[in-house]
Amino acid sequence: MMFLESDAWVALMTVIGEITFFFILGMVLTAIVLAIIATASITRGKFYLPRILIPGMVLLEGLVKAFCKLLGLDDKDLITFFITLRNTMNTKAFAETAVEHRAIFLPHCLRSANCPAHLTPEGLKCRNCGRCPVGENVKWLEEAGYHVFIIPGSTFIKRMVKKYRPEAIIGVGCLMEVKEGIDMADRMGIIAIGVVNFKDGCVETIADWVGVKDAAMLGIEAPSCPVDLHGSAK
Ligand code: SF4
Known part of the structure:
Protein backbone atom coordinates (compact mmCIF):
# COMPACT_ATOMS: atom_id res chain seq x y z
CA MET A 1 0.00 0.00 0.00
CA MET A 2 2.85 2.32 0.85
CA PHE A 3 4.37 1.82 -2.59
CA LEU A 4 1.05 2.67 -4.30
CA GLU A 5 1.03 5.99 -2.50
CA SER A 6 4.68 6.79 -3.18
CA ASP A 7 5.94 9.52 -5.52
CA ALA A 8 7.70 6.89 -7.64
CA TRP A 9 4.41 5.10 -8.33
CA VAL A 10 2.59 8.34 -9.19
CA ALA A 11 5.47 9.37 -11.50
CA LEU A 12 5.42 5.93 -13.20
CA MET A 13 1.65 6.10 -13.73
CA THR A 14 1.95 9.63 -15.14
CA VAL A 15 4.60 8.52 -17.64
CA ILE A 16 2.52 5.48 -18.69
CA GLY A 17 -0.55 7.72 -19.05
CA GLU A 18 1.35 10.22 -21.21
CA ILE A 19 2.86 7.49 -23.42
CA THR A 20 -0.60 5.92 -23.89
CA PHE A 21 -2.15 9.30 -24.72
CA PHE A 22 0.49 10.16 -27.33
CA PHE A 23 0.38 6.63 -28.76
CA ILE A 24 -3.39 6.81 -29.26
CA LEU A 25 -3.14 10.37 -30.61
CA GLY A 26 -0.45 9.22 -33.05
CA MET A 27 -2.61 6.31 -34.23
CA VAL A 28 -5.64 8.56 -34.74
CA LEU A 29 -3.64 11.20 -36.64
CA THR A 30 -1.98 8.53 -38.79
CA ALA A 31 -5.38 6.96 -39.52
CA ILE A 32 -6.75 10.38 -40.55
CA VAL A 33 -3.82 10.94 -42.94
CA LEU A 34 -4.22 7.43 -44.38
CA ALA A 35 -7.98 7.96 -44.77
CA ILE A 36 -7.32 11.20 -46.70
CA ILE A 37 -4.80 9.41 -48.97
CA ALA A 38 -7.23 6.50 -49.48
CA THR A 39 -10.15 8.85 -50.23
CA ALA A 40 -8.05 10.83 -52.72
CA SER A 41 -6.91 7.56 -54.35
CA ILE A 42 -10.48 6.30 -54.70
CA THR A 43 -12.05 9.55 -55.90
CA ARG A 44 -9.27 10.28 -58.42
CA GLY A 45 -8.77 6.69 -59.55
CA LYS A 46 -5.03 6.76 -58.74
CA PHE A 47 -3.02 4.88 -56.16
CA TYR A 48 -1.34 7.61 -54.10
CA LEU A 49 1.67 6.85 -51.86
CA PRO A 50 1.25 3.03 -51.85
CA ARG A 51 4.45 2.59 -49.81
CA ILE A 52 2.85 4.49 -46.94
CA LEU A 53 -0.72 3.37 -47.53
CA ILE A 54 -0.12 -0.39 -47.66
CA PRO A 55 1.73 -0.91 -44.35
CA GLY A 56 -0.45 1.76 -42.70
CA MET A 57 -3.62 -0.02 -43.76
CA VAL A 58 -2.32 -3.33 -42.44
CA LEU A 59 -1.84 -1.78 -39.00
CA LEU A 60 -4.83 0.55 -38.83
CA GLU A 61 -7.46 -0.86 -41.20
CA GLY A 62 -10.45 -0.47 -38.87
CA LEU A 63 -9.68 3.13 -37.91
CA VAL A 64 -8.91 4.17 -41.49
CA LYS A 65 -12.22 2.68 -42.65
CA ALA A 66 -14.09 4.66 -40.01
CA PHE A 67 -12.48 7.93 -41.11
CA CYS A 68 -13.04 7.12 -44.80
CA LYS A 69 -16.74 6.77 -44.03
CA LEU A 70 -16.69 10.14 -42.26
CA LEU A 71 -15.12 11.58 -45.43
CA GLY A 72 -18.17 10.41 -47.38
CA LEU A 73 -16.99 7.21 -49.05
CA ASP A 74 -19.62 4.54 -49.46
CA ASP A 75 -19.08 0.92 -48.44
CA LYS A 76 -18.82 -0.37 -52.01
CA ASP A 77 -16.04 2.05 -52.99
CA LEU A 78 -14.23 1.31 -49.78
CA ILE A 79 -14.42 -2.47 -50.15
CA THR A 80 -13.33 -2.27 -53.81
CA PHE A 81 -10.37 -0.15 -52.75
CA PHE A 82 -9.38 -2.55 -49.99
CA ILE A 83 -9.50 -5.49 -52.40
CA THR A 84 -7.32 -3.58 -54.89
CA LEU A 85 -4.95 -2.68 -52.09
CA ARG A 86 -4.68 -6.26 -50.83
CA ASN A 87 -4.21 -7.54 -54.38
CA THR A 88 -1.40 -5.03 -54.89
CA MET A 89 0.20 -6.07 -51.60
CA ASN A 90 0.02 -9.75 -52.50
CA THR A 91 0.96 -9.62 -56.19
S1 SF4 B 1 -19.65 -25.83 -68.42
FE1 SF4 B 1 -19.48 -26.86 -66.44
S2 SF4 B 1 -20.30 -25.44 -64.96
FE2 SF4 B 1 -20.97 -24.70 -66.98
S3 SF4 B 1 -23.00 -25.62 -67.23
FE3 SF4 B 1 -21.51 -27.05 -68.15
S4 SF4 B 1 -20.97 -28.51 -66.54
FE4 SF4 B 1 -22.00 -26.74 -65.57
Whole structure:
Protein backbone atom coordinates (compact mmCIF):
# COMPACT_ATOMS: atom_id res chain seq x y z
CA MET A 1 0.00 0.00 0.00
CA MET A 2 2.85 2.32 0.85
CA PHE A 3 4.37 1.82 -2.59
CA LEU A 4 1.05 2.67 -4.30
CA GLU A 5 1.03 5.99 -2.50
CA SER A 6 4.68 6.79 -3.18
CA ASP A 7 5.94 9.52 -5.52
CA ALA A 8 7.70 6.89 -7.64
CA TRP A 9 4.41 5.10 -8.33
CA VAL A 10 2.59 8.34 -9.19
CA ALA A 11 5.47 9.37 -11.50
CA LEU A 12 5.42 5.93 -13.20
CA MET A 13 1.65 6.10 -13.73
CA THR A 14 1.95 9.63 -15.14
CA VAL A 15 4.60 8.52 -17.64
CA ILE A 16 2.52 5.48 -18.69
CA GLY A 17 -0.55 7.72 -19.05
CA GLU A 18 1.35 10.22 -21.21
CA ILE A 19 2.86 7.49 -23.42
CA THR A 20 -0.60 5.92 -23.89
CA PHE A 21 -2.15 9.30 -24.72
CA PHE A 22 0.49 10.16 -27.33
CA PHE A 23 0.38 6.63 -28.76
CA ILE A 24 -3.39 6.81 -29.26
CA LEU A 25 -3.14 10.37 -30.61
CA GLY A 26 -0.45 9.22 -33.05
CA MET A 27 -2.61 6.31 -34.23
CA VAL A 28 -5.64 8.56 -34.74
CA LEU A 29 -3.64 11.20 -36.64
CA THR A 30 -1.98 8.53 -38.79
CA ALA A 31 -5.38 6.96 -39.52
CA ILE A 32 -6.75 10.38 -40.55
CA VAL A 33 -3.82 10.94 -42.94
CA LEU A 34 -4.22 7.43 -44.38
CA ALA A 35 -7.98 7.96 -44.77
CA ILE A 36 -7.32 11.20 -46.70
CA ILE A 37 -4.80 9.41 -48.97
CA ALA A 38 -7.23 6.50 -49.48
CA THR A 39 -10.15 8.85 -50.23
CA ALA A 40 -8.05 10.83 -52.72
CA SER A 41 -6.91 7.56 -54.35
CA ILE A 42 -10.48 6.30 -54.70
CA THR A 43 -12.05 9.55 -55.90
CA ARG A 44 -9.27 10.28 -58.42
CA GLY A 45 -8.77 6.69 -59.55
CA LYS A 46 -5.03 6.76 -58.74
CA PHE A 47 -3.02 4.88 -56.16
CA TYR A 48 -1.34 7.61 -54.10
CA LEU A 49 1.67 6.85 -51.86
CA PRO A 50 1.25 3.03 -51.85
CA ARG A 51 4.45 2.59 -49.81
CA ILE A 52 2.85 4.49 -46.94
CA LEU A 53 -0.72 3.37 -47.53
CA ILE A 54 -0.12 -0.39 -47.66
CA PRO A 55 1.73 -0.91 -44.35
CA GLY A 56 -0.45 1.76 -42.70
CA MET A 57 -3.62 -0.02 -43.76
CA VAL A 58 -2.32 -3.33 -42.44
CA LEU A 59 -1.84 -1.78 -39.00
CA LEU A 60 -4.83 0.55 -38.83
CA GLU A 61 -7.46 -0.86 -41.20
CA GLY A 62 -10.45 -0.47 -38.87
CA LEU A 63 -9.68 3.13 -37.91
CA VAL A 64 -8.91 4.17 -41.49
CA LYS A 65 -12.22 2.68 -42.65
CA ALA A 66 -14.09 4.66 -40.01
CA PHE A 67 -12.48 7.93 -41.11
CA CYS A 68 -13.04 7.12 -44.80
CA LYS A 69 -16.74 6.77 -44.03
CA LEU A 70 -16.69 10.14 -42.26
CA LEU A 71 -15.12 11.58 -45.43
CA GLY A 72 -18.17 10.41 -47.38
CA LEU A 73 -16.99 7.21 -49.05
CA ASP A 74 -19.62 4.54 -49.46
CA ASP A 75 -19.08 0.92 -48.44
CA LYS A 76 -18.82 -0.37 -52.01
CA ASP A 77 -16.04 2.05 -52.99
CA LEU A 78 -14.23 1.31 -49.78
CA ILE A 79 -14.42 -2.47 -50.15
CA THR A 80 -13.33 -2.27 -53.81
CA PHE A 81 -10.37 -0.15 -52.75
CA PHE A 82 -9.38 -2.55 -49.99
CA ILE A 83 -9.50 -5.49 -52.40
CA THR A 84 -7.32 -3.58 -54.89
CA LEU A 85 -4.95 -2.68 -52.09
CA ARG A 86 -4.68 -6.26 -50.83
CA ASN A 87 -4.21 -7.54 -54.38
CA THR A 88 -1.40 -5.03 -54.89
CA MET A 89 0.20 -6.07 -51.60
CA ASN A 90 0.02 -9.75 -52.50
CA THR A 91 0.96 -9.62 -56.19
CA LYS A 92 4.72 -10.14 -55.74
CA ALA A 93 4.39 -13.04 -53.29
CA PHE A 94 1.66 -14.62 -55.45
CA ALA A 95 3.82 -14.38 -58.59
CA GLU A 96 6.69 -16.05 -56.73
CA THR A 97 4.54 -19.03 -55.67
CA ALA A 98 4.86 -22.11 -57.90
CA VAL A 99 1.61 -22.83 -59.72
CA GLU A 100 1.49 -26.33 -58.19
CA HIS A 101 0.97 -24.61 -54.86
CA ARG A 102 -1.85 -22.38 -56.08
CA ALA A 103 -5.59 -22.93 -56.06
CA ILE A 104 -8.51 -21.01 -57.48
CA PHE A 105 -12.01 -20.92 -56.01
CA LEU A 106 -14.89 -20.15 -58.37
CA PRO A 107 -18.43 -19.64 -57.05
CA HIS A 108 -20.94 -22.22 -58.32
CA CYS A 109 -23.38 -19.42 -59.21
CA LEU A 110 -21.25 -18.82 -62.34
CA ARG A 111 -22.65 -21.98 -63.93
CA SER A 112 -25.60 -22.16 -66.29
CA ALA A 113 -29.04 -22.60 -64.73
CA ASN A 114 -29.15 -25.85 -66.77
CA CYS A 115 -25.80 -27.13 -65.53
CA PRO A 116 -25.68 -30.94 -65.59
CA ALA A 117 -22.77 -31.17 -63.12
CA HIS A 118 -23.21 -32.59 -59.64
CA LEU A 119 -22.00 -31.27 -56.33
CA THR A 120 -19.35 -33.48 -54.73
CA PRO A 121 -17.54 -33.17 -51.38
CA GLU A 122 -14.88 -31.18 -53.29
CA GLY A 123 -17.33 -28.85 -55.01
CA LEU A 124 -19.01 -28.95 -58.39
CA LYS A 125 -17.36 -31.25 -60.93
CA CYS A 126 -17.71 -29.32 -64.19
CA ARG A 127 -18.33 -31.47 -67.30
CA ASN A 128 -17.29 -28.69 -69.71
CA CYS A 129 -20.66 -29.06 -71.42
CA GLY A 130 -20.41 -25.69 -73.17
CA ARG A 131 -23.48 -24.16 -71.51
CA CYS A 132 -21.39 -21.57 -69.66
CA PRO A 133 -17.83 -20.18 -69.75
CA VAL A 134 -16.84 -22.04 -66.58
CA GLY A 135 -15.91 -25.23 -68.46
CA GLU A 136 -13.38 -23.76 -70.88
CA ASN A 137 -11.82 -21.61 -68.17
CA VAL A 138 -11.52 -24.50 -65.71
CA LYS A 139 -9.83 -26.46 -68.51
CA TRP A 140 -7.05 -23.96 -69.15
CA LEU A 141 -6.61 -23.21 -65.46
CA GLU A 142 -6.09 -26.91 -64.76
CA GLU A 143 -3.76 -27.19 -67.75
CA ALA A 144 -1.77 -24.30 -66.32
CA GLY A 145 -1.37 -26.32 -63.11
CA TYR A 146 -4.06 -24.87 -60.82
CA HIS A 147 -6.19 -26.78 -58.36
CA VAL A 148 -9.63 -25.52 -59.38
CA PHE A 149 -12.62 -25.66 -57.05
CA ILE A 150 -16.17 -24.62 -57.94
CA ILE A 151 -17.74 -24.11 -54.59
CA PRO A 152 -21.08 -23.23 -53.02
CA GLY A 153 -19.70 -21.43 -49.96
CA SER A 154 -16.75 -20.39 -47.84
CA THR A 155 -16.85 -23.54 -45.68
CA PHE A 156 -15.65 -25.44 -48.77
CA ILE A 157 -12.66 -23.08 -49.03
CA LYS A 158 -11.63 -23.82 -45.45
CA ARG A 159 -11.98 -27.57 -46.00
CA MET A 160 -10.08 -27.61 -49.29
CA VAL A 161 -7.35 -25.37 -47.90
CA LYS A 162 -6.92 -27.75 -44.95
CA LYS A 163 -6.81 -30.75 -47.28
CA TYR A 164 -4.61 -29.45 -50.12
CA ARG A 165 -2.62 -26.76 -48.28
CA PRO A 166 -2.25 -24.27 -51.15
CA GLU A 167 0.20 -21.44 -50.50
CA ALA A 168 -1.59 -18.96 -52.74
CA ILE A 169 -5.19 -18.71 -53.87
CA ILE A 170 -7.37 -16.72 -56.24
CA GLY A 171 -10.86 -16.04 -54.97
CA VAL A 172 -13.57 -15.16 -57.49
CA GLY A 173 -16.97 -13.90 -56.43
CA CYS A 174 -19.12 -10.91 -55.55
CA LEU A 175 -17.61 -7.96 -53.72
CA MET A 176 -18.37 -9.11 -50.17
CA GLU A 177 -17.39 -12.75 -50.86
CA VAL A 178 -14.03 -11.65 -52.23
CA LYS A 179 -13.40 -9.28 -49.32
CA GLU A 180 -14.30 -11.96 -46.76
CA GLY A 181 -12.25 -14.55 -48.66
CA ILE A 182 -9.17 -12.31 -48.65
CA ASP A 183 -9.62 -11.64 -44.92
CA MET A 184 -10.01 -15.37 -44.26
CA ALA A 185 -6.88 -16.17 -46.32
CA ASP A 186 -4.97 -13.53 -44.35
CA ARG A 187 -6.00 -15.19 -41.09
CA MET A 188 -4.90 -18.57 -42.48
CA GLY A 189 -1.54 -17.19 -43.65
CA ILE A 190 -2.28 -17.74 -47.35
CA ILE A 191 -1.46 -15.28 -50.14
CA ALA A 192 -4.72 -14.26 -51.78
CA ILE A 193 -5.74 -12.36 -54.89
CA GLY A 194 -9.41 -11.44 -55.34
CA VAL A 195 -11.29 -11.02 -58.63
CA VAL A 196 -14.72 -9.44 -58.34
CA ASN A 197 -17.56 -10.62 -60.60
CA PHE A 198 -18.97 -8.32 -63.26
CA LYS A 199 -22.50 -9.42 -62.37
CA ASP A 200 -23.43 -10.79 -58.98
CA GLY A 201 -26.58 -12.46 -57.70
CA CYS A 202 -27.49 -16.06 -57.03
CA VAL A 203 -27.76 -17.55 -60.55
CA GLU A 204 -25.77 -17.19 -63.76
CA THR A 205 -23.42 -14.59 -62.37
CA ILE A 206 -20.64 -13.32 -64.66
CA ALA A 207 -16.98 -13.48 -63.73
CA ASP A 208 -14.29 -11.07 -64.85
CA TRP A 209 -12.49 -13.82 -66.79
CA VAL A 210 -9.86 -11.41 -68.09
CA GLY A 211 -9.15 -10.42 -64.48
CA VAL A 212 -9.00 -14.12 -63.58
CA LYS A 213 -6.50 -14.74 -66.36
CA ASP A 214 -4.37 -11.73 -65.39
CA ALA A 215 -4.23 -13.00 -61.80
CA ALA A 216 -3.72 -16.66 -62.73
CA MET A 217 -0.84 -15.91 -65.09
CA LEU A 218 1.13 -13.86 -62.57
CA GLY A 219 4.64 -15.26 -62.58
CA ILE A 220 3.92 -18.02 -65.11
CA GLU A 221 3.88 -18.34 -68.88
CA ALA A 222 0.67 -17.68 -70.81
CA PRO A 223 -1.15 -20.83 -71.99
CA SER A 224 0.03 -22.09 -75.37
CA CYS A 225 -3.48 -22.09 -76.90
CA PRO A 226 -5.49 -18.89 -77.00
CA VAL A 227 -8.81 -19.14 -75.18
CA ASP A 228 -11.99 -17.11 -75.39
CA LEU A 229 -12.04 -15.74 -71.87
CA HIS A 230 -15.44 -14.11 -72.24
CA GLY A 231 -17.15 -17.29 -73.30
CA SER A 232 -20.84 -17.02 -74.09
CA ALA A 233 -21.71 -14.85 -71.11
CA LYS A 234 -23.15 -11.48 -71.99
S1 SF4 B 1 -19.65 -25.83 -68.42
FE1 SF4 B 1 -19.48 -26.86 -66.44
S2 SF4 B 1 -20.30 -25.44 -64.96
FE2 SF4 B 1 -20.97 -24.70 -66.98
S3 SF4 B 1 -23.00 -25.62 -67.23
FE3 SF4 B 1 -21.51 -27.05 -68.15
S4 SF4 B 1 -20.97 -28.51 -66.54
FE4 SF4 B 1 -22.00 -26.74 -65.57
